[in-house]
Amino acid sequence: MDSLLGVDVGGTFTDFLLWQDGQFRAHKRPSTPDDPSRAVLEGIDALEVAPDLIIHGSTVATNAVLTRRGARTALVTTAGMRDLLVIGRQNREDIYDLEPETPEPLVPEELRFELSAALDHHGAVDRPFDPAQARHLLEAARAGGAEALAVSLLYAYANPELEKAFAEVATEFEAEDGLYLSVSSRVSPEYREVERTATTVLNAYVGPVMARYIQRLSDGLEERGCGPLRIVQSDGGSADARRAAQLPVATLLSGPSAGVAGAFEISRSASFDRIITFDMGGTSTDVALCDGAIPTRPDVVVAGFPARTPVVDVHTVGAGGGSIARLDAGGALRVGPQSAGADPGPASYGRGEDFTVTDAQVVLGRLAGGGLLDGSMTLDVDRAHAAGAPLIEAFGTIEAAAQAVVSVAVANMEAALRVVSVQRGHDPREFTLVAFGGAGPLHACALADALEMPRVLVPLLPGVLAAQGAVWSDVTGTRSRSVLTAFEEPTFPALTAALHAVGEEVRAEPGLDAAELHYGFDMRYTGQSYELTIDADPADPGSSGAAFHALHEQRFAHSDLDAAVEVVNVRATAVVAGAGEPARPTFAETEAIPEVTPVWFDGQQHDTPNLRREQLRPGARLDGPAVIHQLDTTTLVEPGWTATADDDGNLVLERAR
């Protein structure tokens, strides 16, 4: 393969990373939210290539859910169960909100249908299927304007027969009307009806949108003579575009997962495989802890709906550079949760009125330099000072106020990092902080100090990390199925057969026929209601027992070798190794003399060199304080820290001894 293109579509920018003949090129251009494929195709034109393979991280599915612009979706359930998704788990998000908002349902009242055919809890048919009733429901769905239809019957995980019968009748409608069909025993054949139904409905809701998008993009790529398209999935791998169109629910967390995957690959090639990723943007911050591997989990909550699909385990907090600072009624300095967002943005961007974390950094002299985005965006320092004026009374000077705002923001980030580390039994002092996103490298030293982390790594191209992760991604696909079987000698043959069955299922999917298979059991002590995923070997299913007890001990501090164990789900993940490999960057030959500006640290002004990132060739080393500017981020090397550029162009920041 000669050329490979990673593309990541974000809310503001679409990022490109082209790997061609052992070299790579980055490109960044504004996104086109009305039709994200336009920016992708324009970028390919600007790069003047026809790549052999395009791997694409997309927020199309997520945005369709968040903005409720998915397909008009109908739902068919067992009688008595049509409101499952409205009731959900019956709890509310904020316990102190007297008027909790009613989220707009994915399926409108008039499109919730009940089928009289039913299974009992063993999976036996209790009330038989009536094709005439199915046709009647489908006609009612069509009359109601449904573009997509989800079917989720109670106990269908134990027997897909009724759903299959319904799907057969529906296939005619699928062919005639283009009705997008999503069936629970195909999409998510796991027990627990709310999660299975939510997954099936989400898949239906985003299906037509995603299918149209992939079609549009594929047509454009074909016109340009480009190779095939793959879509990044929530587990950090990518999938054949056909699979993504059939199972779009697996792409809901495409963006953050590719970022973590990119950060992990870069760090691993720099010999750090125990990292905490810190992706701080304008309105939110994503953190993930990778202890030698990219962490995944089998479920995710999207816009309040619990979906069963493998995702990279990312913890997100609603705080970033745009978080607004203010004094509360009791005189404490609060930073967030209100945010200036992208519009109007921080005061220094020229339109906002509120004092944000970014404005505080501007006041401290850490961002002013040549502005942002290579000087194409200037910063209004006076406006930042004016926005912060109301805080002067509490802090004496604007600089003291700005320092206080940054300290509180860092304390909030510290709490987020504790969630993924200390609260899960990891010591952050053993990990490297990998900082990216527009605001990550600016706050990384302070955050590492707060958690006593020894090292910060800032990748060469922190702004296109998700595109880089896409280039390197493996092709993956996972299938799982509830078996609810006792884990004991007599059932091992059945478990082996179940593993092979899901393995064959996943290999039958587009692009995965030659994949390597990894098997797993979701196991628990009988009577528990939560599971742990353990690697499984079809040739020796009993070997998972010891691993289960050990992981239970590590995770929950107790285990019981004598207690009965059961297998809830079997799963198979197909993996085809990605084609990409890290390429050495090229570095500018010029060495400019850094500009020196005053920057505030700990209440004092320090003369601080401002450098361009391109000026730091491999092996370059400098002592803090220093500010390093590049296209899409700013790195702050605080006093007491040193920065070294490694062979791949990463900046490695360490505390000076």
Next chain:
Amino acid sequence: MTSDAIQPPEALSAADLAIADAVLTSIAEEMGEALGRTAYSPNIKERRDFSCGVFDAEGQMVAQAAHMPVHLGAMPAAVRAVMELAPFEAGDVLAVNDPFRGGTHLPDITTVSPVFIGAEPIGFAATRAHHADIGGMAPGSMPVARELLQEGIVIPPIRLVDGGTRNESAFALIVRNSRAPEERRGDLRAQLAATAVGARRLEAAADRFTLPGLLERFAALLDHGERVVRSVIAGIPDGAYRFEDHMEVGPDGLAIRVDLEVDGDEAHFDFSASDPETEVASVNAVATVTRSACYYTIRCLAGPDAPRNEGCYRPIRFTLPERSVVAAGPPRAVSAGNVETSQRITDVALGALAQAVPDRIPAASSGTMNNITIGGYDSARQRPYAYYETIAGGAGGGPNRVGRSGVHTHMTNTMNTPVEALPLAYPFTVERYELRRGTGGAGEHPGGDGVVREYHFHDLATVSIVSERRQFAPWPLNGGAPGTRGRNTLIRADGTTEDLGPRAEVDVGPGDRVRVETPGGGGWGRSRIEE
């Protein structure tokens, strides 16, 4: 070149306060994670029916994780109750569940660790968790009882761990008095682990801020909480507001009446006009439950700025008549006081506040947790079992939006059990689980609908239901219509039906059904008449 240093502001800045609040709150959250992670029972591990907090040396709560509202005012009372066991030494862990000495109801067990720097305790770390069975006359320890001892084992303040050595006799005694001793042992051990995490992290905080610095922050945070809540109360117009509502005991009900007086930046909840405690059913609330419910209403008005510390409660005073339904004494039974009466006290407090700040208070929500316990002998699995759950209802419509349907409100927020999970463990199924359409009160902003949950039994069983709002409907506001009352119906295999009323204990057999229909929320404002 270095310019002049910025003059530091007063000793503790506005930023120091926010940082200290973040650090201490994260200690409470880490305790909660440790407890949830290592607990055995689903009720603690998954429904997360617990709370954790950090306290100063006087037993004042300086931080709490966002857990259960009903524990808000109760945690400090428990910590102060165990302080009578002083002097302490490092490694002590105290425990208590006595509702009349800092507890709420018997299933809630509190563990407290004094934290030492040097010879004197500098503070306490405490956890409170709801144990699924603590003995008594019925599985689940939430019976319809006449006196406390019928509800389970009573633990007065004791040293469960003495200077690092576990008191095995006390441990064995508590564990043996539960129907699920292994689960109790595991859950108690998880509580001990969580208090130990809190103690260690509090020591680290003393290291980070220095000991005087930490103590200064404790005091400053409490003062800050007080200032926030004073400003909230100052925003409520001065005046005297009265409201009353009833528990469904006897034909006329048991009255809960509040006279709320708002004067400047202070509030006084006076329950003097409430009815006396009762021997019928366990609906008596202890004083800490009543305080928690009232704190909750003020906290809702304060928004996210209010820290979770006891300073917030300083501007709030109470008059609670002894031996009343809102301040019961021994030997009364109290288990439903925590789950049902707490909801009514919340309604009464909100009803009074609605007169003061009508643009901020919604109509009454379903006002009951719809507690159902199913137990007996499972002949297919050859084992005894007990299962407990609560069922959501409709939220009241409010000045700003419609009430949400099928959601837990006010003093509870626990999750449901999947319908498909039930027959895997118990001899019954749920055959209907849907919204009860049209049960939210009409109005400009209608109340949310309640739900229907219908159980189908495949074996002999005993069913206990503890619910309310079967007689007195959730009230509307500003011209809306009340929510529809709930109903509990027994449907025998032969088709005969029986209305079970708000509280019932019935024996059922194969083919029988119990249908629980939960109340809708009250409506807010007059409906717009469509021409």
